[in-house]
Amino acid sequence: MKNNKAILEKANASLKEGDNEGFLMHCTEDTAWIFVGDMTLRGKEAVRQYMAEAYATPPKFNMELMIEEGDYVTQMGSISLKDENGEMIDYLACDVLKFRDGKIAELKAFVIRDNKHI
Template sequence: MDNKAILEKANAAVAAGDNEGFLLHCTDDTVWTFVGDTTLRGKEAVRQYMAKAYVTPPKFIVDHLIAEGEFVTAVGSISMEDETGKMIDYAYCDVWRFRDGKMAELKAFVIERPSK
């Protein structure tokens, strides 16, 4: 399976509420950097983040998926519930680095969209 297909399969798991299915596609030492915010180090840190942030599975649309070498870039929009249950819309650009067929690193640029 190529890296784009792996990311698509992992994203489908998240959308279905299957965080563990998503994590199967991550390396144990995965590093997620949310630019301007925080960095998560290791699969367990990502698992804990997902348990809080994805209580309700996020809804996302991938507008572009671009692959070159060990990198896959996804550009799109995502809607997630905040702590109060309100849906918040974001624009995002995720740059994934793969290693041995798994997602080893994420650099995420996420911007909240104004309310409609």
């Protein structure tokens, strides 16, 4: 039985600790990160470069729901990231991740700014 949800929980724990490489070890070399309506990162090196900048300060996030179905895990919750001015910005997120051989092959992220604090 696959347990991609447990793999994602370990990867997320690495992110929370600021361990980008710990997260990346759970990704395939050809992983793709698709930020719907924004940009697509192709390959582990592109994701590494993005994380070095976007996650220079580890993100704070809370995934309220995780659902596993076959090769997919969907997680929904909130994430806070520092912007270019060093301010923490809150977002609501839903990620659909496709796994291949126990690794993240694709992450499709639906992310919107949480305007409740504005």
